[in-house]
Amino acid sequence: MSSFDPYASPQDHFGGAKPAPAGKGMMGDGSQPPHAMQMDYMRCWTILFERPNGFGLVCILGAVGLFIPYIGQVVVIGYAIDACEAIRRGVRRDFCDFDFGRFGEYLLRGLWPMLVALIVMFPIVLGIMVIAFVPMMGAAAMMDGGGNGALPVVGILIMVGAFLLAFVAGMLGTAVMMGMQVRAAFAQSLGEGFNVGWAWDFLKRTWLEMILGLFLLSMIGGVVINVGLLLLCVGVIPAMGLMMVANWFFLGQLYELYLSRGGQPIPLKAPKPEAVSRWQAP
Numbered sequence: 001m002s003s004f005d006p007y008a009s010p011q012d013h014f015g016g017a018k019p020a021p022a023g024k025g026m027m028g029d030g031s032q033p034p035h036a037m038q039m040d041y042m043r044c045w046t047i048l049f050e051r052p053n054g055f056g057l058v059c060i061l062g063a064v065g066l067f068i069p070y071i072g073q074v075v076v077i078g079y080a081i082d083a084c085e086a087i088r089r090g091v092r093r094d095f096c097d098f099d100f101g102r103f104g105e106y107l108l109r110g111l112w113p114m115l116v117a118l119i120v121m122f123p124i125v126l127g128i129m130v131i132a133f134v135p136m137m138g139a140a141a142m143m144d145g146g147g148n149g150a151l152p153v154v155g156i157l158i159m160v161g162a163f164l165l166a167f168v169a170g171m172l173g174t175a176v177m178m179g180m181q182v183r184a185a186f187a188q189s190l191g192e193g194f195n196v197g198w199a200w201d202f203l204k205r206t207w208l209e210m211i212l213g214l215f216l217l218s219m220i221g222g223v224v225i226n227v228g229l230l231l232l233c234v235g236v237i238p239a240m241g242l243m244m245v246a247n248w249f250f251l252g253q254l255y256e257l258y259l260s261r262g263g264q265p266i267p268l269k270a271p272k273p274e275a276v277s278r279w280q281a282p
């Protein structure tokens with residue numbers, strides 16, 4: 001049995017940031033990391049390969065996500081969230097074998113952020129429709145009845161402005177929703193996810209890295225899936241597994257950045273005794 005020190009391995013934290021001193025938890029006890037950190041976007045894609053049999057793990061994740069109807073992707077997301085918590089508690093790199101005996105736990109952990117997204121997405125889409133279509137309908141009427149005067153030009157400008165405004169509103173709403181998903185995922189609570197004030201603070205402190213990270217995720221994800229398709233389509237299985245977890249490893253790293261900039265920690269549930277035993281195992 002090894003001695004468990006949640007701060008003994010700085011390289012095991014997202015982004016390679018130095019850990020907090022002993023007794024100053026970055027998750028769970030309400031304290032904040034005293035250091036600044038830099039994002040390491042590529043580590044979202046490579047962290048699983050730092051453990052033994054990392055390729056086999058991403059194949060298992062891809063198979064679960066692709067071949068188990070309806071709930072497979074939710075389970076993989078739950079696994080990724082569980083792994084994020086283990087990493088941030090300072091667990092060694094071979095922390096994250098996928099355990100089919102914990103299938104229900106993974107499903108429940110993945111369920112909270114998905115429910116938040118399903119609930120929040122409806123008002124976001126409704127708001128975008130109102131912002132976009134109401135001005136566009138008015139602009140279309142102006143263009144139809146304006147003849148050769150200035151009204152058609154004004155109508156075109158209104159339509160362009162409405163489109164841009166709807167785009168910005170959609171991006172802003174989605175970014176806030178991501179913060180709500182992060183809180184629900186780590187707190188393991190649907191109610192905690194609807195702390196909009198915390199989500200807004202999360203966005204204000206990390207918006208630049210969030211935009212850059214999402215852009216890189218989409219670009220790298222496109223390359224990964226196309227490489228998988230080129231490998232006689234069999235490569236799609238590990239590619240999908242990697243893509244499904246990379247997003248949450250990015251969000252876990254973004255949350256650590258948020259804490260390093262003075263953000264408010266998420267109230268976490270105490271780990272179950274079996275989880276502590278699993279983390280302490282040699």
